[in-house]
Amino acid sequence: MSAYAAATGTADLEPGPGACATAVRPLVEFRGLGVTYPGGVTAIRDFDLAVGAGEFVVILGPSGCGKSTVLQVVAGLLRPTAGQVEVGGRINPPPGKDRGFVFQHAGLLPWFDIFTNIEIGLRAKGLSKKAARAVSQHYVSAMGLDGFGHRYPYQLSGGMQQRVGVARAFAIDPPILLMDEPFAALDAQTRLLLQQELLRQWEGSGKTIIFVTHSIEEAVLLADRVVVMARSPGSVKTAVTITLPRPRNEATRLHPEYLRLFETLWDMIRLDAQRAIAEPEIREPS
Numbered sequence: 001m002s003a004y005a006a007a008t009g010t011a012d013l014e015p016g017p018g019a020c021a022t023a024v025r026p027l028v029e030f031r032g033l034g035v036t037y038p039g040g041v042t043a044i045r046d047f048d049l050a051v052g053a054g055e056f057v058v059i060l061g062p063s064g065c066g067k068s069t070v071l072q073v074v075a076g077l078l079r080p081t082a083g084q085v086e087v088g089g090r091i092n093p094p095p096g097k098d099r100g101f102v103f104q105h106a107g108l109l110p111w112f113d114i115f116t117n118i119e120i121g122l123r124a125k126g127l128s129k130k131a132a133r134a135v136s137q138h139y140v141s142a143m144g145l146d147g148f149g150h151r152y153p154y155q156l157s158g159g160m161q162q163r164v165g166v167a168r169a170f171a172i173d174p175p176i177l178l179m180d181e182p183f184a185a186l187d188a189q190t191r192l193l194l195q196q197e198l199l200r201q202w203e204g205s206g207k208t209i210i211f212v213t214h215s216i217e218e219a220v221l222l223a224d225r226v227v228v229m230a231r232s233p234g235s236v237k238t239a240v241t242i243t244l245p246r247p248r249n250e251a252t253r254l255h256p257e258y259l260r261l262f263e264t265l266w267d268m269i270r271l272d273a274q275r276a277i278a279e280p281e282i283r284e285p286s
């Protein structure tokens, strides 16, 4: 019996495409997840995926395939209409401090300065004002925002605001980080810099990251494993282990394996991406 089978109780079965790459009990596990929205749109059906502790999983798929829906279920912001997600041994848990969420748009509170935006979650965790300031100062610095702590969000560029969003999520030090296209709205150069910064922050941190993107380049650069979603409705189509060496940086994009993986993944999603343009959403028959 494989270690995976022993750990998951799936004695005679080979792990499926969404199976956890590590041979330990998954930290996040989706089992037969389904989400049908009140208007009748089935965003997710039979979604199975196991994510190991410390793993960096990227969910890749065309627009409308249900990526954000999956992430919102893990975050506890949305309840499944079928199946379940288990997070750290709890089934369909409500939002909690064990999970940090980085949205596509930073979502900062405009009436607070940058330090305070980062410290809100820390104060809610019970840290004193002084301790919270020490942590926020550390992350402001780590994100290259020295000197901006007392500015307000409107005084920062979009890229800087997004860095505050990432800093805020890291500052509360959750074991699980959920990131929904956090860099999608940024210009290409800022995006590259923030990808590097994210990798620097994550490597050696032991954190588990589930990162959503529709960018194949981003997926290959960041992931331990890329989970490709099929649409109509959303489910796991396949998972590809990214064997590129770490630490990764700009030079990684020149690695022959990078190009090979890019082509493999593009071949997998090409058809769905074309369909996503032609038929934006799938409805249950009424």
Ligand SMILES: Nc1ncnc2c1ncn2[C@@H]1O[C@H](COP(=O)(O)OP(=O)(O)OP(=O)(O)O)[C@@H](O)[C@H]1O
Residues within 6 Å of the ligand: 037, 038, 039, 041, 042, 043, 061, 062, 063, 064, 065, 066, 067, 068, 069, 070, 214, 280, 281, 282
């Ligand atoms: N609140 C909602 N009510 C009804 N339908 C919804 C809702 N949110 C999403 N959907 C539908 O569910 C499907 C999946 O949406 P979702 O936002 O999860 O996709 P996505 O993969 O994140 O897309 P994108 O890459 O464009 O962000 C889509 O067909 C969408 O129209």
Ligand SMILES: [Mg+2]
Residues within 6 Å of the ligand: 067, 068, 069
């Ligand atoms: Mg989305």
